[in-house]
Amino acid sequence: MKTISDNALIEDLKMGESKSYRLLYQFYFPSIALYVKQNQGNNEDAEDVFQEAIIVLFQKVNEPQFVLTSSLKTYLYAVSKNVWLKKLRDNKIKIINDELSLSDYKNEIVSFEMEPENLREEKLENWLQKITSHCQNILKALFFYEMPMQNLMIKMGWKNKHSASNQKHKCIQQIKKIKDDEA
Structure with a gap:
């Protein structure tokens, strides 16, 4: 299996290389999917969360002052975790009217x-x-x-x-x- 450094992957993202998105999904989606599934989610939820995290990453890497201070895996995992926890909180707020x-x-x-x-x-x-x-x-x-x-x-x-x-x-x-x- 071919590996690519975080910095090279970020540069590919900045240039809009489609292979970079496939690599992100291949390398980082499984751990995020596992987290979401272990926390009241399903595979579809995990895909939504991962897509939102990728959007956040894409926006951040295109900011001139962006500096990755952790591994790309840690960064995506943290963003995904925050996105999922927000979705869980939001759902509880909506459900609360019913009971x-x-x-x-x-x-x-x-x-x-x-x-x-x-x-x-x-x-x-x-x-x-x-x-x-x-x-x-x-x-x-x-x-x-x-x-x-x-x-x-x-x-x-x-x-x-x-x-x-x-x-x-x-x-x-x-x-x-x-x-x-x-x-």
């Missing part, structure tokens, strides 16, 4: 007095059901999935961190208002 799982919520959403846990969970479920689905998604993403605000900002299409913080604040205020109304 409210009481034990999944975190206590940070609102402050509770010292009560038995099942009573706190019951109250929290009740409050969450009374707020908008938009706010349910935001609060679940932030507190259950622990999604970084920057990622949520991008996913929701907010223009800046200030807008994101305002949205979070408004959603927490919805919970607090419902809590206060019941008190």
Whole structure:
């Protein structure tokens, strides 16, 4: 089997050589496919993830300041892993509308007095059901999935961190208002 150095492969990518894409697939796809399959994916998912990683690589190698600081395999694996984890997070956010799982919520959403846990969970479920689905998604993403605000900002299409913080604040205020109304 013929081998090619990472730098030579990158140069071929920059020149648009089709053989470079075949080599990437031949050498690096199997380990990425294995990772995706071991983490709730299938072969089709792995192919999608690998294609996205190749696109990222192609964009990066064409930037003048791009310097590969690891092996090409490590780079593609890391990009692919991030792409797959994002897809998993995104899918959970979408699915969450269909099912409210009481034990999944975190206590940070609102402050509770010292009560038995099942009573706190019951109250929290009740409050969450009374707020908008938009706010349910935001609060679940932030507190259950622990999604970084920057990622949520991008996913929701907010223009800046200030807008994101305002949205979070408004959603927490919805919970607090419902809590206060019941008190």
